Amino acid sequence: KDFRNNIKPNWCPGCGDFSVQAAIQKACAANGLEPDELAVITGIGCSGRLSGYIKSYGFHATHGRSLPVAQGVKMANDELTVIASGGDGDGFAIGMGHTVHALKRNIDITYIVMDNQIYGLTKGQTSPSSEKGFVTKSTPNGSIENAIQPIRTAMASGATFIAQSVSSDIKQLTAIIQEAMNHKGFSFVNVFSPCVTYNKVNTYDWFKENLTAVEDIEGYNHTDQKAAMNHIMEHEGLLKGIIYQDQEASSYQEQIEGYLDQPTVKKEMTLERETFDDLMAAFR
Numbered sequence: 220k221d222f223r224n225n226i227k228p229n230w231c232p233g234c235g236d237f238s239v240q241a242a243i244q245k246a247c248a249a250n251g252l253e254p255d256e257l258a259v260i261t262g263i264g265c266s267g268r269l270s271g272y273i274k275s276y277g278f279h280a281t282h283g284r285s286l287p288v289a290q291g292v293k294m295a296n297d298e299l300t301v302i303a304s305g306g307d308g309d310g311f312a313i314g315m316g317h318t319v320h321a322l323k324r325n326i327d328i329t330y331i332v333m334d335n336q337i338y339g340l341t342k343g344q345t346s347p348s349s350e351k352g353f354v355t356k357s358t359p360n361g362s363i364e365n366a367i368q369p370i371r372t373a374m375a376s377g378a379t380f381i382a383q384s385v386s387s388d389i390k391q392l393t394a395i396i397q398e399a400m401n402h403k404g405f406s407f408v409n410v411f412s413p414c415v416t417y418n419k420v421n422t423y424d425w426f427k428e429n430l431t432a433v434e435d436i437e438g439y440n441h442t443d444q445k446a447a448m449n450h451i452m453e454h455e456g457l458l459k460g461i462i463y464q465d466q467e468a469s470s471y472q473e474q475i476e477g478y479l480d481q482p483t484v485k486k487e488m489t490l491e492r493e494t495f496d497d498l499m500a501a502f503r
């Protein structure tokens with residue numbers, strides 16, 4: 220199974236997004252998917268180009284709107300595996316309202332954020348996940364705001380699958396994305412994906428020094444929510460691995476009686492013609 224198409228990405232050489240793309244393609248192949256069983260929906264930003272670079276159904280949504288589109292695709296056709304993706308600006312600024320509600324709603328899709336802690340496409344401004352004190356052309360004296368904490372936000376929003384990785388560790392990232400796609404419910408994967416052109420602070424080396432693998436924490440149990448929350452607070456969210464998973468939670472779709480019997484797109488429309496016309500008349 221090959222999820223490569225013939226479009227050459229136009230990311231800067233060394234951009235972390237290349238490895239995220241490769242990890243998604245590897246994970247889809249390893250999970251036995253076919254390209255026509257996958258839909259990749261993206262927002263706006265350098266990472267938003269991803270939907271054009273993977274052989275699958277794809278849709279490049281407007282800024283911050285990958286999640287509403289992706290959830291709609293899944294609700295229309297539950298037989299598709301749906302991945303939504305975008306950057307930290309897309310998901311944690313203009314799209315934050317959608318992110319929090321998708322986290323709590325638990326529709327069975329995977330959301331991969333390529334978090335480079337800067338706006339790359341618009342040439343280097345401070346983003347929601349930039350650290351306090353971060354100097355860019357939009358904050359020349361250093362950002363005076365606190366950074367959004369994606370993992371803490373996900374946990375506080377009731378997410379049932381939370382993972383974090385870094386694009387330089389393709390092996391771990393691939394394994395995490397495989398697990399995320401297998402999770403029954405909304406799976407959130409925050410990937411630190413360095414912007415080599417504009418972010419000279421949060422580099423590959425910086426993540427190597429600052430991330431702690433959950434496997435290296437003695438007794439770490441990713442199904443224990445309270446313990447996971449304590450570790451997130453202790454390590455300031457700089458963990459990598461599957462941080463929390465509720466393996467018992469029911470997805471949104473599972474809770475709707477009869478929904479999973481047949482995908483919505485294959486269901487017969489049961490409205491009588493007269494009723495349908497009345498309905499349409501009400502909107503005129």
Ligand code: SF4
Binds near residue numbers: 229230415416417
């Ligand atoms: Fe990647 Fe940054 Fe270049 Fe955008 S500007 S393609 S995020 S390295």
